[in-house]
Amino acid sequence: MTTKVQTGGCQCGAVRYSARLENDEAYWCHCRMCQRATGGVAAALLGIPRANVEWTTREPDRFASSPIAKRGYCSNCGTPLTFEFNDGSDNMDLTIGSLDDPSAVRLTSHFGAESWVPGWIPHDGLPETRTEDSVHIMARWDKARA
């Protein structure tokens, strides 16, 4: 798959975006914060360069979900839209359910495996990473705690 433009947005349509996907890879994040932020047992996300996302109606509202990150959502309807680190990272995440065509991407890995709820999402042989095994996330936490 080459670069492909996908559109998406929240349930009420107030926040809409256009995203230039560089691949079709997406993942489940099973971490507790994603569970709470989405109200699901995991968050279906795709990582994308920030520069590839254009907000076509307005920017999402943002909530500081931890000392290291914020989450974009629509304050009118509540749809979770993004995950973004505070430190100006070039990359961010979009929620798969907010894509107009969620089938445009495929599940390729699992993150936050320490909080996995196996009765709802079975193990499937795809790569599984625990949050504490992510060097750059732990480095961000170390910096936030310093």
Ligand SMILES: [Zn+2]
């Ligand atoms: Zn909305």
Ligand SMILES: [Zn+2]
């Ligand atoms: Zn997560």
